[in-house]
Structure formats: structure tokens, C-alpha cells
């Protein structure tokens with residue numbers, strides 16, 4: 367995983383005029399850390415938004431930018447094991463200061479500015495250093511300062527016996543406390559049974575967009591964002607039995623979060639978390655991880671075994687309800703939509719984690735477990751009269767999807783192969799029957815560009831090779847013309 371964008375970075379001009387931190391960030395950091403600091407390429411790179419690393423004492427981030435970072439590093443509960451190349455030679459002190467000042471004051475961050483002098487003195491003090499930092503080494507020098515997940519958090523404790531969420535607004539609390547750690551916790555409440563707690567605090571979201579919230583309580587309660595009830599757990603029961611996961615569109619910046627909780631008798635626990643839609647991990651607002659695992663289900667990796675392609679027939683995030691997953695030997699994977707009659711996602715590495723659906727009876731959609739996920743399309747691109755006629759598996763478990771389009775039949779076969787010496791997906795398209803050629807959309811999401819001859823790039827990580835014909839682009843769509851009786855093989859490889 368050392369596919370760095372150094373040539374690209376080196377070719378960019380030094381924006382030497384104004385020290386516009388946002389502009390410099392876009393130029394020097396966004397390729398890996400994402401335009402909004404969310405971690406580029408679906409979180410293959412670690413995020414800066416929500417990360418404690420650039421906050422607090424700025425020396426830690428200054429040193430990382432100057433000399434790079436390599437080896438395992440944990441950000442928000444997830445571990446990356448990559449290499450960030452040093453940026454010190456490319457960036458003068460003023461630019462590093464401007465970028466870090468921007469990072470420290472964006473996406474809800476409120477840390478103070480970084481001065482060029484501070485960068486200058488660290489650069490001078492470490493003039494002889496050439497090796498990259500490792501996380502344990504730099505954390506020893508500059509431990510992370512943990513910022514509270516909820517700001518100005520206050521808890522209100524109530525006495526009462528409830529088997530359903532009461533209207534707490536009409537009740538009088540028996541205790542009120544400031545929670546300086548900003549974490550929803552039952553540890554200090556000091557009551558066993560027959561009580562309620564309400565927490566109110568500020569939640570800062572990093573960007574406009576879709577979010578997911580997770581709420582679970584033993585016995586019950588409500589999750590309320592800006593006065594709107596997002597989730598409710600009613601009745602009496604253990605944790606995990608009634609967990610609610612909801613999506614909500616929200617805006618960048620501060621929001622008011624209110625969490626209501628009641629405990630009847632027995633065990634007690636509360637779990638609250640959020641994440642950007644599709645983000646790999648939850649940001650926990652409760653300390654409940656100590657009471658149970660953050661993930662409610664065990665890892666059950668599904669993978670090709672003994673040279674046979676694995677199949678996954680449950681909801682896959684990023685495709686439609688009737689998406690079917692195939693994990694081929696060699697670590698190349700496909701999600702094909704039987705609603706849209708086309709491939710929608712391809713990726714490398716791990717196929718799917720079956721634990722969620724096998725132990726949780728299929729709530730929600732599971733994202734691909736691997737890397738380099740490429741979204742090919744998510745809209746219908748086939749002709750209106752196209753009909754799905756099912757699929758067949760060959761003895762190795764490789765699928766051929768079958769469709770009719772008017773009086774013609776289209777066969778779409780997939781098997782593993784190689785492209786430029788690396789594992790690849792080999793797709794053979796065969797149009798059978800009299801009629802016109804078919805304009806087939808290969809992708810309308812990831813852009814396709816000709817490299818030379820019959821080789822193309824697809825998005826930033828993928829390669830396409832055709833054994834016949836050529837791809838035409840129409841707007842953002844890459845179109846392959848299929849002539850009846852003349853099969854075309856398209857190979858999808860990774861750089």
C-alpha cells in the first residue's frame with residue numbers, strides 16, 4: 367500500500383502568494399486525507415476531521431508533516447498501517463503553519479492557530495532527522511489530548527418507575543451535574559433500579575450530509591437531535607435486543623443533542639454513537655464500549671475457499687436490495703444488481719463480513735469488507751425492456767447473468783483472472799439474437815479514460831482492458847457497443 371501521489375504533488379506549483387490554509391490543504395493534503403478531512407478513498411487513508419492528532423499541542427502535527435509518519439496508527443478507534451511521506455521539503459514554514467491552522471479551525475475544530483515561528487524552531491531543532499515518525503515514538507513526546515465528544519454536557523437524574531419513555535420535561539430532576547468528559551455514562555449515577563437520566567450537550571458535525579445514529583438502551587429511552595426524536599427504545603429489555611440505527615440529513619457545525627434514559631430493573635446500559643453515512647467506524651458518545659463490544663456481531667469473513675467463488679445474497683451497502691455479491695479467488699470482488707441488471711461495485715481484498723447478517727437477522731446493509739471499492743453505477747442504464755432471467759454458476763462458482771432485451775439475450779459472465787500480473791475480474795459480454803447493437807454503459811460514476819490501444823483507466827485506482835471494440839464516452843458515461851454474435855471481454859484490474 368505505498369501508492370503515493372508524490373509525482374502529482376511534486377508537479378503542483380507552490381502556492382506561494384497568500385498563506386491560504388484551505389487552498390494549501392486542498393493542494394497538499396486532500397489527495398490522501400479527503401477534501402473535508404474525511405480520509406480519501408472511502409477511508410483508506412485516515413481522517414483529519416474528528417481526529418485528535420492535529421489538535422492540542424501542535425508540535426505533534428508539525429512533526430508529522432515535516433518528517434512523515436509510518437506504521438500502525440490509531441485514529442478514532444480504527445487502525446491504519448500505512449506511510450505518510452514527509453512534506454517538509456515541499457512546504458515552507460508559513461505554509462505548514464497555514465495548513466495546520468486551517469485544519470485546527472475546520473470541521474468543528476476550535477484549536478488555536480499555529481505560527482510559522484513554531485514550525486521554524488521545530489524544523490531547526492530536528493534538522494538532522496530524516497526518518498519518519500512512528501506513532502508510539504511521537505505519542506511519547508506529545509500524547510493525544512482527548513477532546514470531549516459532547517460539549518457542555520449536563521446530566522439530570524430522575525427518580526421513578528417507568529416501563530416506557532416518560533415525558534421528562536414535566537418532571538423535576540433529583541440531581542444535576544456537569545459532565546466534563548463529555549461522555550454519556552451511567553457509572554456515576556449511583557442508582558440501581560427505578561430511575562431515569564437525561565443528558566443535554568452539544569454535538570459538532572464535520573460536514574453537511576447524511577449521518578447515521580445508533581441508539582440502544584436497557585431498559586429504554588430516546589435520542590433527540592435539535593428537538594427532533596431520531597430514535598426511541600420502548601418497553602423493558604436487554605441491550606442489543608432493540609437497538610435502533612437511523613439515517614438523518616444534517617448540517618456542518620454545532621447541534622443540540624438530548625438523550626433520555628430510563629431503567630426499570632436489572633441490568634443497565636446505554637449506547638449512543640454517530641457516523642457519516644458509510645463511514646467504517648462509529649464515533650461513540652457513550653462509554654458503553656466498556657459494557658459490551660462496539661460491534662454487536664462477531665467477524666465472520668466470507669471468502670472464496672478451495673478455488674471456489676463465494677457468494678453473498680444479503681443487503682450490500684452501495685447497491686440495490688437485490689444486489690448479489692461474488693468474492694472470487696485472488697481477492698477480487700463484485701456486487702451485481704439484479705434490479706439494475708448491471709455490476710455496481712467492484713473491490714479488492716476481503717469480500718464480505720457475514721457476522722452482521724448471520725447474527726442480527728439482516729438489519730441494514732453491510733459494506734464491502736475490502737479495499738479499492740469502485741462504484742461503477744447506481745442508476746438504471748439498461749434499456750427499458752431489459753428483463754432479468756437469473757444467473758447460473760459454473761463448477762467453480764463463477765456467475766453468468768442472463769437478461770433479455772426485446773428479442774435479444776445478453777449474457778454477462780464473470781471469472782477471476784489477471785491484468786498486468788495482478789488479480790483482476792474478467793467479464794465476457796455476449797449479445798445473442800437478431801437486432802441492433804446494444805450500447806452498454808460500463809460506468810457512469812467512475813470516469814473512464816483511454817491510456818492507449820485497448821487499455822483504459824477507470825477512476826483513480828482501476829484499469830480496464832478490452833479484447834475487442836472500444837469505449838466511447840458520452841457525458842459522464844462510458845459506453846461499449848456490443849454487436850450480436852461478437853462477444854467482448856472486459857478485464858477490470860487494479861493499479
Ligand code: HEC
Nearest residue numbers: 394395398412413417419435436437439446447448449450
Ligand atoms: C500521500 C498521502 C498523504 C498526504 C499527501 C498527506 N498525508 Fe497525512 N497521512 C497519510 C497517511 C497514510 C497517514 C497514516 C500513516 C500511518 O499509517 O502511520 C497520515 C497521517 C497523518 C496524521 C496523523 C493521523 C491522523 O489521521 O490524524 C496527520 C495529523 C496528518 N497525516 C496530517 C497531514 C497533513 C496536514 C497533510 C498535508 C500537509 C498530510 N497529512 C498529507 C497520508 C498522507
